[in-house]
């Protein structure tokens with residue numbers, strides 16, 4: 001099994017507990033399918049993790065210790081979203097594929113489809129329309145995205161060694 005290309009294994013899917021909503025958004029921004037259930041109980045989280053084969057991300061030590069989620073749980077100890085994202089990448093031996101960034105809606109987790117520039121003009125600020133070339137539309141909620149500051153910010157935090165929020 002080679003880790004060099006990352007093509008043999010499908011990308012892992014995640015489930016974030018209620019303490020990790022911002023981490024869930026950042027994982028989506030870099031392309032990972034991540035479910036965030038705002039007010040899920042521990043039992044619900046365990047069930048969804050097992051049923052949907054998702055890696056449970058939690059800051060709750062006792063939840064991370066549950067037998068049902070052994071081997072499919074990442075106990076997040078870092079503070080600050082940038083540091084947490086780096087911890088998840090490190091613990092699971094993942095590397096960010098920058099071509100995956102900008103492929104998933106940070107708000108609803110649906111896939112972002114390419115949108116023709118001519119179809120988004122009335123939906124984005126005119127400055128953005130003038131300065132950006134690549135646009136996408138969320139297949140789920142219809143929001144328009146462009147490869148601007150959000151993704152850059154997350155990628156920068158990933159490459160940074162410093163603590164960031």
Ligand SMILES: [Zn+2]
Pocket residue numbers: 105106107108109110138139140141142143
């Ligand atoms: Zn969406």
